[in-house]
Amino acid sequence: MTIIRVALDIPIDSLFDYIAPDATQLDIGSYARVPFGKKFMIGIILAISDDAHVSHDKLKQADEILRNIPPIPPALIELFEFCSHYYHYPIGRVIMNGVPTRLRSIKPVPQRFITSFLFRLTETGYAIALSSTPGRSKTKHHLLTHLKEVGTITSKEAKQLSQRAPKLLQEFLAQGWVEKILEEPEFTPNINASPILQLTTEQITAINTIQAEIGLFNTWLLHGITGSGKTEVYLQITSMLLKQKRQVLILVPEINLTPRLEEIFRSRFPNTHLISLHSKLNPTERMNGWLQAQRGEASIVLGTRLAIFTPLPKLGLIIVDEEHDPSFKQQDGLRYSARDIAIFRAKQANAPILLGSATPSLESYYNTITGRYRRILLRARAVKNATLPIIHYVNTRSVQLKEGLSEQLLIALERTLTQKQQSMVFINRRGYAPVLLCKSCTWLATCSRCSSRLVVHLTQKNLRCHYCGYTEQLPPACPQCGDQDLMPFGHGTQRIEAALAKLFPHARILRVDRDNTRGKEAWQLILNAIHKQQVDILVGTQLLAKGHDFPNLSLVGVLNADTSLYSMDFRAEERLFAQLMQVAGRAGRAETAGEVLIQTEFPNHPLYLALQHHDYDAYAQILLREREITHFPPYSHQALLNAEAPHIAAAIEFLSMASKLVEPGKQIEIFDPVPAQMTRLKGLERAHLLVQSHSRKKLQLFLSEWYIKLCKIPHGKVRWALDVDPSEF
Ligand SMILES: Nc1ncnc2c1ncn2[C@@H]1O[C@H](COP(=O)(O)OP(=O)(O)OP(=O)(O)O)[C@@H](O)[C@H]1O
Ligand SMILES: [Zn+2]
Known part of the structure; x- marks a missing residue:
């Protein structure tokens, strides 16, 4: 009996066996439609075998092997298998994470999507005299003329020619005037297109x-x-x-x-x-x-x-x-x-x-x-005479801020406006204010589902949780004491935008954050406006800091950068350094020199000192030494077992139990379970357990054994997941 072993999008780390009498080794990688429970699913055939791993009376027959869809190539299957082993994640889930949803759907995929065919005029077709097509059939005439000129046509091109053309092509095909051939990959890249620039x-x-x-x-x-x-x-x-x-x-x-x-x-x-x-x-x-x-x-x-x-x-x-x-x-x-x-x-x-x-x-x-x-x-900027910007710090402990903005920054903004250059004010917080506070009873607006504060969005007059999306109307008075004096506290992009609009009434200000960049179109419009110099001051989050090339930007102001310095995450400083270097790097990319003003309480922090000298290596060395002493990556390899439950106690209990499942061996370090930094998220409470080793191989061996046992323990309402090489805690 021929059995196909199929990977399905099911949270169980094994393959599922089905009878498929006509299957051969050539079907490995193919899509198969198989019954599962009361429905059908699409899976990928990973093996063909003579014998099933389940008893024969439980075996079901595969519905169909979808041979019209090109099978997943062996190299990709190997990649999926590597991911499944390395991340300890069910193979079916790994594959289905990668394969486009449309191919995973049981709704049949129309043939025209799968193979792109060309219709090529045959010799018979060539022999047909144009004059023999009756005058009233204009489209037929047209189509044949086109084919005689070009030789081939795709269905798409035919459709453009006329709505009726695709149907006519089918007639031509039946008459042997055209044949259907597989479209040859078009490989005539114009690779000689050379840069206009002279390389450095x-x-x-x-x-x-x-x-x-x-x-x-x-x-x-x-x-x-x-x-x-x-x-x-x-x-x-x-x-x-x-x-x-x-x-x-x-x-x-x-x-x-x-x-x-x-x-x-x-x-x-x-x-x-x-x-x-x-x-x-x-x-x-x-x-x-x-x-x-x-x-x-x-x-x-x-x-x-x-x-x-x-x-x-x-x-x-x-x-x-x-x-x-x-x-x-x-x-x-x-x-x-x-x-x-x-x-x-x-x-x-x-x-x-x-x-x-x-x-x-x-x-x-x-x-x-x-x-x-x-x-x-x-080491040098590509544009001739372009240099890295000069970085200044404004010590916010010793100056007065006006709506979060220092006098120095305002002067620099004014100057940049006069010079008709662009400026950017970077604040990594969207919304109007991160906190809504009652001045009389100190009540704070918090999310009931997450351990987070609700962010004030003044434009829509609401409060929002940036973690779970929960939204409510701005309360008219304090829900705790009834006082109407509710105060938005702190600054977000919207508030800075509003403040700048007041201070620089003639400047064209554009805010760029997740709230106004949904959709590809929105981004295109924003980028166009910036490149066409229709914007004077940009206010934005890290969305603006990454990889963009704005040649006319000469001033960057950074607000509230310090928050990451208090973070528990051992990567926070590395990230902040990278982020600031990237933001600063948006300034002065062309001929005009750039300037960066960073508002901070700690201008003498080693991070800021290295940043001022644009010295990535120096700071990377400092961080590496710290990591070496603390045994953190890259000097160790980590995995995190995450657990979430309605109550933190259950999550912690599960993790404690998990930590005792396997004798860790000498080179594996298992830490105590701790609540996650963001303990409540979307109504669930979360904790995690860190495992690390200086040997990736040892860690992997441990994880393999551990994972099998983890899958077997009863977990009640606890949901768990393993995160290999975690990047967030
Ligand atoms: N050889 C060159 N001569 C002149 N200008 C150049 C040359 N090479 C690149 N440029 C220009 O330099 C600018 C910066 O280049 P590019 O955007 O590739 O930088 P990058 O290294 O990707 O920087 P980032 O990491 O900040 O994104 C671009 O405007 C690009 O057109
Ligand atoms: Zn929330």
């Missing part, structure tokens, strides 16, 4: 270094200061691989960074098929992108973290831009790091991988010290 010597060195080993797996850390022209290096290396007819995968941390990069790559490689994959595509678009990549039609795939799972049979290069960005790590479900998986993938394809950043993650930086990665430095 550093860029040339970087390109030559990588080129010397272009056909080999290597992890290159392209460590180039902000504005050093890393994009140009990406373009040049990409062009080399395109010439070799290989596919290039480019990962960016934020969907907002895709349009601009897409534009740059499209204009450099105008005839190259480029697809952009991110979470805002509709299911059909995403499926199309996936299939085009799998067929090798798409030569450049640009996307956010989920694009790492795209099938790329001719993969020749991976670029991870802003590699330090925490967004590459998924925080729920399969908690993978797209950057780390990208390295596995590059190795698998024996292709180079470029990790680019002005502020590499400490892990990557450390890997260049140990020699696992190779660092290439770009």
Whole structure:
């Protein structure tokens, strides 16, 4: 009896057996529709066997193997299996996290999506005289003329020709005038499109270094200061691989960074098929992108973290831009790091991988010290005469602030306005004010479902929880004592925007945060406005700090930066440093010199001192020493067991029980369970347990054994999840 072993989107780490008499080894990787419980599901066949792992009377028959959909290639299956082992997550869930929803749906996929066919005129077709098509059939005449001129036509082109054309094509097909052929991947990239710019010597060195080993797996850390022209290096290396007819995968941390990069790559490689994959595509678009990549039609795939799972049979290069960005790590479900998986993938394809950043993650930086990665430095800005901005601090302990803004910053803003340059005020907090406070009884507006305060949004006159989305009307009076004197406390982007509008009535001010950038269109409009100099002052959150190139921006003001210095997370300082270096790096990217004013209570903190000297290495060394002493990554490897329950006690109890399941062995350190920093979230209380080891291998061995036991213990109302290489606590 032939059995197919199928991975399904079920939280059980095993395959499911079905009878499939016609299955062969060729079906591995294929999609199969199988009964599960009372419904049908789509799964992926991972093995064919003669014998089932369950008793024969329980076996069901597979409904259908969907051979019309191209099977998942072996390399991708291997990648999924690696993820399942490494992150200790059920294989079916791993696969279904990567495969587009449309392909996972039991609704059949119309053939026209799966294969792109061309209709080619046959010899019989050529022989048909145009005059023989009756005069009244204009479309027929038209279609035949077109075919005689060009030779082929796609259904899409036919549709553009006339609504009736696709139907006519079917008639032509029946008559043998045309034949259906598989569309050949279009591989005529205009790879000679050269830069208008003259490369800097550093860029040339970087390109030559990588080129010397272009056909080999290597992890290159392209460590180039902000504005050093890393994009140009990406373009040049990409062009080399395109010439070799290989596919290039480019990962960016934020969907907002895709349009601009897409534009740059499209204009450099105008005839190259480029697809952009991110979470805002509709299911059909995403499926199309996936299939085009799998067929090798798409030569450049640009996307956010989920694009790492795209099938790329001719993969020749991976670029991870802003590699330090925490967004590459998924925080729920399969908690993978797209950057780390990208390295596995590059190795698998024996292709180079470029990790680019002005502020590499400490892990990557450390890997260049140990020699696992190779660092290439770009120390100067690319634009001639452009320099890094001058950074000043305003000690907020010794000056009066006006609506959160210091006199120095206001003067600098005024000056920049007069010079007709752009400014940016960075405050990493959206909304109007982070706290609503009753002055008489000290009542604070808090979220009932999360351990968080409700943020005042004055434009919509409501209070919102930024963690769970809970929203309520602004109360007219204090719900506790009835006093009407409720005061918004602290500053958010909306409040700063309002204050600046009052102070600079003639300035054109644009706020940029998550509240007004939903949708790709919104971003495009904002970016256009900035580039066309229709904005004088930008007020924004970290959304603005990442990777954007605004040539006319010469002043950056930073408010409320210190908050991260109090954080419990051992990565908080690393993140703050990177973030400030990135924000500062938006200033003075072209000829006009840039200036950065940071308002802080601790201007002498080592972080701020290193920042002032733009000295990434110095600060990275300080952080590394701390990590070494405290045995934190990169000097150890970690996993976090997260538990959540209606009450914290249950979560802690579960974790205590879990910690005793396996004898940890000498090289594994298990910490006590502790409540998470954000203890309540969306109505559940959360705790976690940290496990670490200096040996990744030892940690993995422990986790494998532990995971099997964890799956077996009764957990009642507790929900748990394992997070390998956690990035947030
Ligand atoms: N060789 C060059 N000559 C002149 N200008 C250049 C050159 N290379 C790049 N540039 C320009 O320098 C600016 C900065 O380049 P790019 O955006 O690639 O920087 P980056 O290294 O990615 O910086 P960041 O990390 O801040 O995003 C761009 O406007 C780009 O057009
Ligand atoms: Zn909440």
